[in-house]
Amino acid sequence: MPGVGKSYVLKLYVAGNTSNSVQALRTLQDILEREFQGVYALKVIDVIKNPQLAEEDKILATPTLTKTLPPPVRKIIGDLSDREKVLVGLALLEADDEIPFEEGS
Numbered sequence: 001m002p003g004v005g006k007s008y009v010l011k012l013y014v015a016g017n018t019s020n021s022v023q024a025l026r027t028l029q030d031i032l033e034r035e036f037q038g039v040y041a042l043k044v045i046d047v048i049k050n051p052q053l054a055e056e057d058k059i060l061a062t063p064t065l066t067k068t069l070p071p072p073v074r075k076i077i078g079d080l081s082d083r084e085k086v087l088v089g090l091a092l093l094e095a096d097d098e099i100p101f102e103e104g105s
Contacts, residue, residue: 008040008090009069015062016048020079024063027080035092067091 012028014021025044032040047054047062057066067074067090076089 006039006070008036008067010040010042011057011066011068012042012044013047013054013057013059013062013064013066014044016046021063023079023081024065027083027086028065031080031083031086035087065090 045053061077063079065076065080074090076086080086
């Protein structure tokens with residue numbers, strides 16, 4: 001789905017090992033494996049251990065996913081459980097596009 005030749009830089013801000021943080025990371029890893037196929041860099045940042053990084057990037061809630069490259073910067077707040085909203089939020093899917101039904105989902 002990502003454009004050919006594009007490389008994506010993503011940061012996932014979490015607050016420790018909470019259930020929302022774990023769910024967001026699992027969901028994101030699934031999306032990345034299916035949609036990005038190796039053309040991404042993901043950094044997971046624990047705001048409890050690195051509050052200065054959250055402050056620098058103006059992160060007010062966790063979990064928050066940011067896409068810094070390619071522009072524009074996009075932010076998604078929440079556990080990322082809605083795959084379609086994540087793809088739309090990252091500008092990888094138009095809001096009117098439909099995701100094919102996958103059996104077992």
